[in-house]
Structures are given as C-alpha cells and as structure tokens.
Amino acid sequence: MEKKKTIIALLTSGFLLFAMVVVNLIVTVTDHNKTVWATNTTKSPYENIDIKTRQAKEKQYHLAFQYPVFKNASLNKNFEQYVKGKETDFLKEIKKIDEKKLMKEPASLSLTFELIPAGGDVYSILINEKTYVTAEKSRSSAEIFVIDIEDGAFAKPSALFIDPDKASSALHTPVDLKSSTLFIQKNMVVFLNKHEKREGSLPIKKVAPFLKKEWRDRFSFEESEEKTAAGEKVKKIALTFDDGPNPESTEAILATLKKHQAKATFFMLGNRVERYPELVDKIVQEGHEVGNHSWSHNDFTKLESADVKSEIDRTAAAVEAAAGVSPLAVRPPYGATNENVNEVIGVKPVLWTIDTMDWKSHDPKAICAIVKKEAKDGSIILMHDIHQTTAEALDELVSSLQKQGYEFVTVSDI
Template structure:
C-alpha cells in the first residue's frame, strides 16, 4: 500500500515542482524587471471630456526619467490602438537607452510622451501626441502623431476621408499653406518653400499630419520637415469656412463653424478679488507650502479643503497640459486666494531644450492660465529644479525652488513626509509637495496640524520672497 502511495504522490510532487519552478522563475523575472525599471507610478484620472480618461505613467531611474500621458476610452478596440502606439514608443526609447553606452549616472536621458485633445464635433476628438527623447545633449528626437477617434462608433477616422485628395485640391492646399507660412512672422524666416512643395507632391502623403478642431483644420509639421529646427513643430490653422471646398462631402456636412459667443461670466481675478497679500502678525514664523504637477481632479480639491480648515494659503505650480483639462479647478484654486505658478507645459528638463522650446514650454502654460483666470501666473518653478543661465535668460523671471523636499512622490508615506518637515522646517521654509498623489493629501493634513501647533503662518512663495 505504501509503495502504491509513493507511486501516486511522486508524479504529483514532480508536477507541483515544475509549476513552482515556473512561478518563481516568472516572479524572479518580474523582480529583475522591476529593479531595472525602478519605482514606476501609473495613475488613471477622469478628464473634462466625456468618454476620455487620462493615464499618466512616470518612471524615475538613475540613467533616465520617463513621463507618459495618453488617453483611455471606454472601448477596448480604441484603447488597443492607442496602447500599441504608447507601448511601442516606450520600448523604442528603453532600447535606445540600453544601446547608448555614453549614459552615465544621473538624468542623462529623458522621454516625454504627452498629448493635446481638441473636441471636433460630438463624440469626435483630435488627439495630438508629441513624442520627445533626449540622450545627454540638447538635441533629441521630436515627432508628433495624430489620432482622430470617433468614440460613438468606436473607430479612428482616417484623414484621407476628411480632406479631398485630387491634383486640384492638393494645389489649392499648397497655395493656402504657402501663403500662411510666408505671412507668419514666427515661421517665415525659417521656412523652406521647396520642402513644402516636396511634401505636397509626395504620392505617399495621406495628410496624416492633419487634425481638426471645432473651428479649423490644422496642418502640423514635424521639426525640420518644412522649416529650420528653431521653428519647432510648425502648425498652420485654416478656418473651416475657408476649407469647405477642400473637405469631402461627408465632412463638409458633419462639420460646422461655431458661433463666436462671449464668455458667460468673467472669471475671478485673484489679484483683484481675493488678493495674494496676507497680513501676518509681526514676529510670527512663516512657511510656504507649494504643490507641483497639478491640478488633479480630486486630490487638489481635497487639499483645498484642508487649507480652508487651517485658514492657510499655498502656491500651486501647475502644468499647462493639466490645467487645460481642469480649468474649473484652476479657477477654484485662484478664487480661494492661493497663488498659481507656472511649472511649464509638460514637465521637461528645460536645460536640455533650445531657446525656442524653453519659451514654448513656459508661454503655453502662461497662455492657458491667462485664458482661464484673466491674469498670468505670479511665480515660476522649473521641473526638477533644473535651471541655468540660458533658462533664466529665456524665461525672464526668477525661478522659485524650495528649501525642503518632502520626497512625497518617492515614499508615498505621509508619516515620512511629516518627519522630513519636522527635521528641517524653520522660519521662511518653502516646502515641496505634489498634489497629484493621494498619499500627499494625507500628508498635508499631518503637516498642517504640526506646523500650526508650532506657531507657523501659512503664506505663498511670493510672500516669502
């Protein structure tokens, strides 16, 4: 009987051993990948656009940093095409990092994948990706990619179905673009007419660089494609009313130019209505709480509630590519009397960019916040605290850094954040946190309680400086 039991148990143990081998092998592989990739953070948020969420992935490594933003839809078929593009782009960058022997320790390589979204008609959007990678120098790869999803019919729209493609229509498009480039003060000094001619004559040109808004059709060119590199990614917007004869019958019928209407109401102007100046009793210690990388659709609002409870003011250094998604939150921050700062458009290391790219990162964010609030940001903070004389000269205003880095993005531990504050805070401290993390909301409550008990007044960075 014992012998039969051995014969029965041994095969089971053998099978179990094989299964466990593969399980642990798989876990080891995952562990190696995790160690190689470092701490990765992925977050999904609702956007202000129906049917569109935003996925953010941030990966910090000694040799590189990576920041990816892309949309998520309700339909898996739409998501698959988007995810395939994002995954391929990411893997190409990581492979290049692996193949680049010159990379030393430190953030010598960077990868940014961001997108802008433009409503066209109901359930149709233009998604415009910008993909940029840098490997230790100022120059890097920069290209764009356009998707036009129809989320009602769960399909992507091909640009060749929007724009007529005949010899006559191509010539007319060429003439419109030629006229626009020559009359654009920013582009005309760097425009290559012969390259535009090559582009329009290319039989493989399917107008994949075209996207729509509710008012215009935009031709977006890659860097160096039809202009010198200093011109960046040139865009020519032609109003739909001027493109009617160049659109296919289906899209001529589907598109409509919206009426130009006035804003429903004037947005609050913090400098006029609320004011950023605070009266702090003489001799009282002051501290400035600052929050980077927002706004966030829920975390920022939770932090605002906590600040209200303590009658505290703070400074929010916002990314333009997030502020444009959450204008109501931008308004709420300002209406409560907090200071809004410019943290660039897409969180790039400005010291790796050209003058024109630095200016664009700053100005795009300034323009968005100005359009929402009616006033520009009152402070500026460079991503990663990366600053040099070139950045300072181009931006033209002082940079606001910090004296205490809570490392909330790294630890995600509210108690550890509080511990760092306790060990380092003094009169005039500027504390760095990030309102995009849920754990930071918990940390803010602890920090506010502690600093209030220690007799600190909460002011903005402009009050400190």
C-alpha cells in the first residue's frame, strides 16, 4: 500500500513538474512575441483622412508604422491587413538571426506614407518601407496603391488596366506597366523607374481607353489646347474610317498613315473585330484610336433600348479582348441617332463634318477633291476602310493637307 502511494506521489509530482514547465514555456513564448505599442492618431491635411502612428521598441527589434485612416471601414481593413502582413514577414525574418546579435544591434522596420490626390475621391498612396535586419540585409522599397475614399476601392496600379502589357506598348510608356510603379496625380499618370525616380508622365485622358471601366469612370478628363512653340493654335483635322477592319484595305491605310506619321480613328463593327482581332491590336499599337460602330450596323433608331445597349456592349467587349482598350468614342450606324439612343450609349455621338462619299464614288480623285474643298480646322472626315479605293486616295489626301499645315489627330483630340 505504501509502495502504491509512493508511486502515485511520484507520478503526481512528475505531472505537476511537467505542467509547470509547459506553462513556463507558454508564458515565455507569449512574452517573447508580445509587442507593446504606443499608438497615436492625428488629422491629415485632407478631409476625412487621419494619420495613425504606431511605435514599438523591443529589445531585439524596433517597429514604426505610419498609415492613413479613413471613414471607410473597408479601406481601413485593407490597410490594417497590409501593415500586419509586413509586420509578420519582418518578425519571421528576424527569427533566423542570432538573438545575441539582435540584442546588441536591434532590427527595425518602418513604414511611412505619402498621400497624392489623383482627382475627385481618388488618391494614390505611396508607402515607403525601410528594413534593417543586419548590415547585410538593409533595404528600402516603395509600394503604391490607388484608392477611392468614398466607396473603398483599393488596387495596385497595374490592376487599373484592361491589359497592362498592351497598354504599355501602345502608349510607349517609359516603364513596363505590369511590373513597374506608377501613380496618378491630379489627372496625370506618373511613371517611376526601378530606382523609384520619375521617368515620365501622360495625361490621364490619353491613358483612359486602357483603364478598366470601374476606374475610368472615377476620373474627369480635362480638355487642354495644344499650342505650337510660337503659341499659336495647331490646325487639327481627324480622319475617321467606318465599318472595318478589313485585312487588305485597312492594312494599306495603316501603311499610308505610318508613312505620314498621321493618326486616325477607326469606328469598328464588333462582328469584324471578332473576325480580325490581330488587326485591331495592330491599329491600337500604332497609336490610332478605336471607336464603337455597333456590332452589326443596324439603325439604332429602329431598335429597342436593350438591343442598342447590346450592340454597343458586345463590340466594346470584343475590342477590349482584342487590344486591351475600350472604344470610348461611339458613332451610330448611318449617323442615325435620337434622344433615346444618346441616352443609351451614354456619350455624345461622334458624327462628321465632311462626307467623302467614298462608298458611292469609289473614285480616289473624287474623294480627294471633296476633302480639299471642304477641309478646315477641326474637320472630321468620314471614310470607310473596307474600300480599296479609299486606301488608294489616302496618300494624296494626307500629303495635300499636311502641306497646308494640318495635323492629323484622333477624334478625341479634336
């Protein structure tokens, strides 16, 4: 009996000792990972945006975070998660470093931010990160997000584009939009190189067709008059081509435009876009504008509103899939429109001021004669890139007007 009691006592003591060790380990781990924060929130220069500062000074590491606080709970959640992710990654990294070394020279992580008004409720946020783990592992980097403080939209800049690669190529951006950094400041898109230095910029109006609709609709596109070096207004004229693309005649037209360094707008039919996507992409990559001319060339004034919308939406989707760009300019078939059609398409329709009647005459000389007679600053010329005779007329037409000092631009630049 006494032997049994002794065994039980020993087992009980052993269990208690084991429990004390476990508890001690838990406390030790908890204490080791517990970070004591000093937190402060102040007003920013911008309405409805505050600045939160959090600092912690532990024996082995120092943390200093500064980030924005909004009225929008969704945005705040995104930023809290972002900051927490940075903290977690940092703490994982320093676990690999010898503790004695950290006690002698603590690691550190700091996050600061810069708020850049982009236009309306949209801001670019530049987050600067500085990390010191050891002398060999010291680094700094920057990351940018674009946000809407009203509805909580939150995205990396590359996510604003339908297709970053196609946009980068077509816009001739100085950096790769997919992997590089950019921010939007007062309706200008600013590009940064790998060293986070400004590499160039473009008006957001130029970039707009390449943006996803949910982001494009957040910006206003201010008009600006282009001036010559002498301060005089440039004489502009817009060539527009309907009903294409067509592999033979459109290709010939592109070659002539390239020869004269002239730009044009192609109002395309969706069913032809679907047939010739590579040609659509080529048109965009060569710096021309793509417009929406419906899917099947039906008279919009004779269609139900839902059918008009379908014609526009299907064509837009086909162009986006082919070239990574939205056809923002709309020209109804036959130029036929009314109040209801205008409401459905949602933009002012682009018509024309000079009708070359190329579809009727099929005569290059007659086409040129009409343009030469009627051309003036701001003219919008109607032609059709499905006719070979139109392609044949273009070289003389462009040469003649360039000699008169005209610059060939897209309709959006008129």
